[in-house]
Amino acid sequence: MTNKKYILGVYEDEDVLLHAIENIRAAGTKIYTVFSPYPVHGIDDALGIERSRLPIAAFLYGLTGLSFALWMQIYMLGFDWPMIIGGKPHIALPAFIPVSFELTVLFTAHGMVLTFLIISGLYPRLKVPVMDVRSTDDKFVMAIEVKEGVTDVNKLNTLLRENGAIEVNEKEVTK
Amino acid sequence: MQHVSPVREPLVTGGKTYHDITQDVCRQVEAKPNIRWAIALAVSLFFLGIFIYSVYRTLWFGIGEWGLNKTVNWAWDITNFVWWVGIGHAGTLISAILLLFRQKWRSSINRAAEAMTIFAVICAAMFPVLHMGRPWLAYWVLPLPNTFGSLWANFNSPLLWDVFAISTYFSVSLVFWYLGLIPDFATIRDRATGPIARRAYALLSFGWTGSAKHWSRYETVSLILAGVSTPLVLSVHTIVSMDFATSVIPGWHTTIFPPYFVAGAIFSGFAMVLTLMIITRDVFSLKDYITLEHIESMNKVIILTGSIVGVAYITEFFIAWYSGVEYEQYAFINRATGPYWWAYWSMMTCNVITPQLFWFRKIRRSVVATFIISIFVNIGMWFERFVIIVTSLHRDFLPSSWAMFSPTIIDVGIYVGTLGLFFTLFLLFAKYFPVINMFEVKTILKSSSGVQHSHTPETMHAHSPNNQAQHDK
Numbered sequence: 001m002t003n004k005k006y007i008l009g010v011y012e013d014e015d016v017l018l019h020a021i022e023n024i025r026a027a028g029t030k031i032y033t034v035f036s037p038y039p040v041h042g043i044d045d046a047l048g049i050e051r052s053r054l055p056i057a058a059f060l061y062g063l064t065g066l067s068f069a070l071w072m073q074i075y076m077l078g079f080d081w082p083m084i085i086g087g088k089p090h091i092a093l094p095a096f097i098p099v100s101f102e103l104t105v106l107f108t109a110h111g112m113v114l115t116f117l118i119i120s121g122l123y124p125r126l127k128v129p130v131m132d133v134r135s136t137d138d139k140f141v142m143a144i145e146v147k148e149g150v151t152d153v154n155k156l157n158t159l160l161r162e163n164g165a166i167e168v169n170e171k172e173v174t175k
Numbered sequence: 176m177q178h179v180s181p182v183r184e185p186l187v188t189g190g191k192t193y194h195d196i197t198q199d200v201c202r203q204v205e206a207k208p209n210i211r212w213a214i215a216l217a218v219s220l221f222f223l224g225i226f227i228y229s230v231y232r233t234l235w236f237g238i239g240e241w242g243l244n245k246t247v248n249w250a251w252d253i254t255n256f257v258w259w260v261g262i263g264h265a266g267t268l269i270s271a272i273l274l275l276f277r278q279k280w281r282s283s284i285n286r287a288a289e290a291m292t293i294f295a296v297i298c299a300a301m302f303p304v305l306h307m308g309r310p311w312l313a314y315w316v317l318p319l320p321n322t323f324g325s326l327w328a329n330f331n332s333p334l335l336w337d338v339f340a341i342s343t344y345f346s347v348s349l350v351f352w353y354l355g356l357i358p359d360f361a362t363i364r365d366r367a368t369g370p371i372a373r374r375a376y377a378l379l380s381f382g383w384t385g386s387a388k389h390w391s392r393y394e395t396v397s398l399i400l401a402g403v404s405t406p407l408v409l410s411v412h413t414i415v416s417m418d419f420a421t422s423v424i425p426g427w428h429t430t431i432f433p434p435y436f437v438a439g440a441i442f443s444g445f446a447m448v449l450t451l452m453i454i455t456r457d458v459f460s461l462k463d464y465i466t467l468e469h470i471e472s473m474n475k476v477i478i479l480t481g482s483i484v485g486v487a488y489i490t491e492f493f494i495a496w497y498s499g500v501e502y503e504q505y506a507f508i509n510r511a512t513g514p515y516w517w518a519y520w521s522m523m524t525c526n527v528i529t530p531q532l533f534w535f536r537k538i539r540r541s542v543v544a545t546f547i548i549s550i551f552v553n554i555g556m557w558f559e560r561f562v563i564i565v566t567s568l569h570r571d572f573l574p575s576s577w578a579m580f581s582p583t584i585i586d587v588g589i590y591v592g593t594l595g596l597f598f599t600l601f602l603l604f605a606k607y608f609p610v611i612n613m614f615e616v617k618t619i620l621k622s623s624s625g626v627q628h629s630h631t632p633e634t635m636h637a638h639s640p641n642n643q644a645q646h647d648k
Contacts (some may be wrong), residue, residue, distance in 0.1 A: 014621070037193060037362070038614040039390040047387050052395045062403075076318060076327035085331045098336040098414055102343040105403045109347040113354060116396045120389050122357070122381040126374055130384055133365035136358070138193030138617075 003174055005146040006032060007153065008132055009160035010139050010167040014040045017140045020163035021046040024142075027159060032143040035135035058112040065107025069100040131171050146170075186280055186623040189463035193617050196464075200611045201363055203459045205372075211458055212606060219598035226592020229585045230305065238308050240585040246578035247568045251586045252302045253418075254560040255593065258443070259299035260341070260415055261436075261556060264408055265444025266292025267348060270355075271404035274397070279623055280472050282615040283464040286359075287455060288448045289352040290608070294600040295447070296345045298593040303337070305589070333417040340414040344407060351400045354393070357383045359609040412440040419563065426506035426567030429494065435487035439556060442480035442526070445473050446552035453546045455605060464611050467540050474539045477552065481530030484559075488527065502572065510566045514579060518562050525555020 011017040017040065024031060031047060034040075044051075077083065078091040088095065117123065135141040142165070144156060157168050191199070203209070208216075232240050243250055266288040273281040304310045315321075316338045318328040328335050360380035367373040383389070416436035419427040449470065456465040495507040510519045529551045538544045570577045604610070 033386040033388065035385045036387065036390065037197075037385060038358075038617040039394050040387070043387050044391045049388055049391050052392045054392060054395045055399060058399050058403075072318065073330045077330055081326055083329075085329055088331060092331055095331040098333075098410065098417075099330055099339045101406070101410055102336075102339040105347060105407045106343040108403050109350060109400055112396055112399060113350050116392055117381065120392060122383060122389075124378040125382045126377050128361075128364065128377055128380070128382045128384065130361075130365060136362040136365045136383075136385055137197045 003172055005148075006131060006143045006171045006173065007146055007151075007156050007160070008167075008169045008171050009142040009144070009163075009165035010132065010134070010169065011142065011164060012139060012166050013164075014140065016164040017142070018042055018046050020142065020160070020165065023163050024144075024159060029144060029156065029159065032145045035131060035141040035143070037136055037138060037140075040140070054112060054116060057115050058108050061111030061115075062104045062108035064111070065104040066100055068107070069103035070096065073099060129173065131173070132169070143171075183623070184466075184468040186283065186466065186468060187464060187616060187620055188466055191463060191620065193620065196611075196613055196616050196620070197362055197366070199461065199464070200359075200609050200613050201366060203605070204363055204607060204609060205366070208606060209458075212602060216599065216602045219595050219602055222591055222595020223599050224595070225588050226595050229588030229592050230301075232585050233305055233589070234310070238306065240583060242581050242583045242586050244578050244580070246571060246576050247565055247580040249568065250565050250580045251561075251582050251590060252306045254557065254564050255590050256299050256302035257415055257436075257560045257564075258557050259295045259302075259593065259597075261412065261440035261443045261560075262447045262553075263292040263295035263299065263344075263348075263444065264412060264437070264440035265448045266290070266295075267344075267404050267408040268441050268444065269448070270351060271401040271408065274401040275405060278472075279619045280469050282619050283461075283611050284448065284452055284469060284473075285615070286352075286355065286608075286612040287452060287605075287610050288444075289348060289355070290601065290604045291444075291447060291451060292348050293345070293352060294597050294604075295444075296341065296348065297600070298597050300341060300345070301589075301593060301596075333414060333421050336414045337418060340411045344411045347400070347404060347407060351397070351404060354397065354400070355612060355615075356608065357381050358385060358393075358614045359612065361385065362613055363609065409437055412437045419567075424567050424571075425500070425502040426495075426510070426563065428503075429491060431487055431490055431494070435484065435491075438480045438483035438487065439526075439559060442477060442484055442530075443552060443556035445476050445480070446549040446556070449473055449477075449545055449549040450553065451601065453542055453549070455610060459605070459610060461611060464616060467542070470542065470545055471536075471539050474533045474545060477530050477548075478533045481526060481552070485527035488523065505570075506567055509570055510562055513566065513570070515562065515566045515569070518558050519566070522555050522558040522562050525551045526559060529555070 009020070011020060014036070017034070017036075021031065021034065021043070025046075025048070034043060034047060036043070043049075073096045074091050077085075082090040084090070085092075130136070131143055132139065132141045142160070144160075145151075146153060146156075153170075160168050187196075189195075203212075241250075241252065243252075266285075269281050269288040270285045270292075273285075304313050307313060316328060316335065318330075357380055360376050361383035364373060364376035364380045367376055413433040413436070416432035420429060420432040422428060452465050452473075453470070456462050492507050492511075495503045498504075509515075529548050532544070532548060533539045538548075565580050569579060
């Protein structure tokens with residue numbers, strides 16, 4: 001069990017928030033994260049969040065689905081139990097397109113969503129690590145970690161307020 | 176820095192703030208059920224009861240309970256299946272295709288439309304499964320190792336493609352819908368006061384906090400899901416149409432079917448979205464979010480797809496004549512003038528003529544007219560499937576086997592029963608889930624709320640409410 005302390009700067013407007021993020025980072029303060037009620041356009045660049053590699057994962061899942069579907073149909077109808085259906089060849093590739101397409105989509109969608117949930121640590125649970133409940137309603141909350149002896153809380157407070165924070169709070173999180 | 180367009184109409188009216196959106200959408204989730212909702216649920220449950228009874232009769236006594244005969248061996252079951260699947264398509268169109276096209280008006284209707292998709296597909300799936308006669312063996316459609324040696328499923332059959340298409344469509348739509356619900360469940364969770372509500376929504380929200388990194392990934396995921404759902408939704412009705420088009424029955428064996436079915440699906444789906452949203456916005460007082468602008472936009476989609484459907488009907492008729500195939504020609508003459516002429520002309524009136532009324536702006540923006548026309552379209556699209564299926568089958572190549580189809584009370588019971596199932600699910604959704612996508616509406620609020628609306632460009636940015644002074648510091 002370790003306790004971590006955060007300073008929370010509460011903002012009311014996304015444009016003020018974006019400027020604040022830029023100024024605070026320019027001042028050399030590391031921002032833990034920002035909680036917002038909706039995806040704020042441009043916040044990734046401001047916070048320096050790297051582009052997600054989920055599209056690559058999605059492509060690989062899709063490729064897996066496609067290969068699986070083709071293997072399944074060719075193996076089952078072409079080799080394991082060949083049958084002549086409607087005078088078509090055993091491996092009638094044009095007729096395999098629909099199932100191949102559907103399985104590509106199936107694997108892409110589910111694989112990517114599961115990956116997203118796992119890497120983001122999202123799963124059904126009762127205790128939720130919300131720092132400020134208003135951040136899912138109408139406020140933007142910037143969390144900055146307080147390191148004992150290193151962070152000057154008063155200076156941070158002034159910095160946040162100078163950049164438009166309407167409130168500055170402290171929050172302790174037990175992990 | 177609010178940007179107010181002098182040309183575009185606002186998508187959120189009433190000068191809402193972020194908090195107002197949360198309040199307005201969460202209101203009916205948190206409030207005690209209102210009486211109108213309770214009555215609607217009671218009626219739906221009554222019809223659900225009819226459904227359960229009809230299914231019981233079908234399963235206990237067999238398919239003989241339906242009005243099918245040797246000539247017309249597909250009738251209401253497949254009509255209802257195609258009708259319901261088609262209705263589902265509008266939800267995916269709104270959530271996926273309009274997302275790719277960056278149409279902001281989708282934001283306040285996508286949640287309910289996607290829910291409609293899921294419930295409609297559930298209703299649709301009932302019909303092929305029940306028509307199997309022994310639904311407990313439904314897993315036989317899957318390519319599983321079995322006791323008959325390794326006799327696998329036939330991947331050349333459009334009916335099997337349907338199995339893959341519908342199940343992929345259902346599960347992907349469900350995931351897409353649920354993913355969008357997670358942030359909104361978090362909002363409800365953080366407002367909840369009761370212990371049960373707090374725990375239930377905590378579980379449903381998957382521990383969502385709305386951190387910037389999660390949002391960034393969320394947006395990537397939803398964009399890719401939209402990207403794969405777009406061809407998916409087109410493929411689903413294409414494959415449904417191939418159930419007919421790949422056969423050699425006159426009236427079915429046409430290459431126009433895939434695009435014509437997809438257009439028809441979107442047409443009927445938008446009609447159902449309108450029917451539902453016009454009621455929802457009234458019952459839950461959400462008129463500031465589902466505005467006349469939204470209704471008008473949907474009506475424009477209805478004119479477009481309705482006209483495509485109309486052109487398809489005429490093309491089919493023309494090609495039947497032009498092909499010179501007498502069976503094909505007879506099938507179409509029989510549709511329009513044979514014993515099922517009334518079904519054909521109901522279809523023509525409801526689908527081709529009524530939506531053309533939306534060329535008039537007054538009608539497009541009238542809630543009452545839109546509601547009535549949407550019902551007409553729903554009826555017309557049901558008749559379209561009935562006409563395609565029954566009139567093509569009832570007079571086949573051998574005149575001695577010509578027959579008519581008449582539904583039994585069980586056929587009717589299952590059909591109206593699925594309406595009960597659909598509305599029961601929809602009403603439960605509307606009460607316990609956020610019926611409008613709160614976070615997406617918050618995203619468009621700044622650009623589309625029409626706050627400080629002004630017609631003179633000079634004053635448009637005159638008083639920015641957002642602490643301009645602090646920026647300048």
